[in-house]
Amino acid sequence: MSAVIEIEGLRKTFHGPYRSRHVAVDGFDLLVGRGEVHGFLGPNGSGKTTTLRALLGLVRADSGRMRLFGEDVPRAQARVAARVGAIVETPQFFGNFTGHRTLRLLALAGGVPTRRVDEVLAQVGLLDRGEDDVRGYSLGMRQRLAVASALLKEPELLILDEPANGLDPAGIREMRDLMRSLADAGVTVLLSSHILGEIQLLCDHVTIVSAGRRVASGPVAEVLAGHDRHEWLVRVPEPERAAELLRAADLMVDERPDHLVVGGVSDAGEVSRLLGEQGLWVRELVPLRPDLESVFLELTDGGTHDGEAGA
Numbered sequence: 001m002s003a004v005i006e007i008e009g010l011r012k013t014f015h016g017p018y019r020s021r022h023v024a025v026d027g028f029d030l031l032v033g034r035g036e037v038h039g040f041l042g043p044n045g046s047g048k049t050t051t052l053r054a055l056l057g058l059v060r061a062d063s064g065r066m067r068l069f070g071e072d073v074p075r076a077q078a079r080v081a082a083r084v085g086a087i088v089e090t091p092q093f094f095g096n097f098t099g100h101r102t103l104r105l106l107a108l109a110g111g112v113p114t115r116r117v118d119e120v121l122a123q124v125g126l127l128d129r130g131e132d133d134v135r136g137y138s139l140g141m142r143q144r145l146a147v148a149s150a151l152l153k154e155p156e157l158l159i160l161d162e163p164a165n166g167l168d169p170a171g172i173r174e175m176r177d178l179m180r181s182l183a184d185a186g187v188t189v190l191l192s193s194h195i196l197g198e199i200q201l202l203c204d205h206v207t208i209v210s211a212g213r214r215v216a217s218g219p220v221a222e223v224l225a226g227h228d229r230h231e232w233l234v235r236v237p238e239p240e241r242a243a244e245l246l247r248a249a250d251l252m253v254d255e256r257p258d259h260l261v262v263g264g265v266s267d268a269g270e271v272s273r274l275l276g277e278q279g280l281w282v283r284e285l286v287p288l289r290p291d292l293e294s295v296f297l298e299l300t301d302g303g304t305h306d307g308e309a310g311a
Ligand SMILES: Nc1ncnc2c1ncn2[C@@H]1O[C@H](COP(=O)(O)OP(=O)(O)OP(=O)(O)O)[C@@H](O)[C@H]1O
Pocket: 014, 015, 022, 023, 024, 042, 043, 044, 045, 046, 047, 048, 049, 050, 051, 306, 307, 308
């Protein structure tokens, strides 16, 4: 795999009043391979935005090593900047400019051929609204306009901080489809989000940060599999007797009001055999697979690390 983003041991401290210090990023590592759609997850204040800002040269890190396309940044920032599109700060647009004019000005300022304007408007699904004033755009349309601005220079890497923030379900879905089409076109995407279900649907890789440190990273399926406790929801008549039988076979059983949760067995057939042999016929047997939300909450102590990296 050729790495597009490599971060090793990144550390960033903010200095506050009365000589106070706050460690926002505390030895953080991140690896994003070419072509990945990589989700960057963490509770509020865990250091995601600070990491992205450091990577883009918007804030100076205390220490650590960062590379984009194999080149050390911020030293090579000017050389790699043309290959990276990013929206890290909420972009502000002039309400009385049309979407088309907004992008045309950005293209001229960035030395990008203006023919790209219609191409990116089409890419984000705004071509038919390009001549409308931005003040009439919905939040979702503004977000898409922001993505369009980041796409002007045909970046190989797109970095988006909370692209679905504030969007309604239809807007979230539009943003997901857009990310997918970009990924299909070969763009590497790194996006931070709080919408865990969305990350699970969209991303093939994920990195989870808590209190400025990486707590999990890898293909989404592997991260989830690593937290699979091999538990099953079992509905059966005479649940108390069933629980006794399963415990006698060394399985872990948690008795819930209307079902059992059986753990420590990877083969569901084992559960139905043990019960069936004693005349207890299983009515329902469902694997309880971890989802990104349960893994996230487990790894981040319930997702409540707001600003706890260290003071
Ligand atoms: N310019 C700054 N000055 C002082 N502290 C800052 C500054 N920027 C960020 N911080 C602090 O650093 C920590 C990490 O903030 P950061 O914005 O990187 O977190 P985040 O994971 O992006 O959070 P969120 O999900 O809420 O956007 C927070 O405690 C924040 O208050």
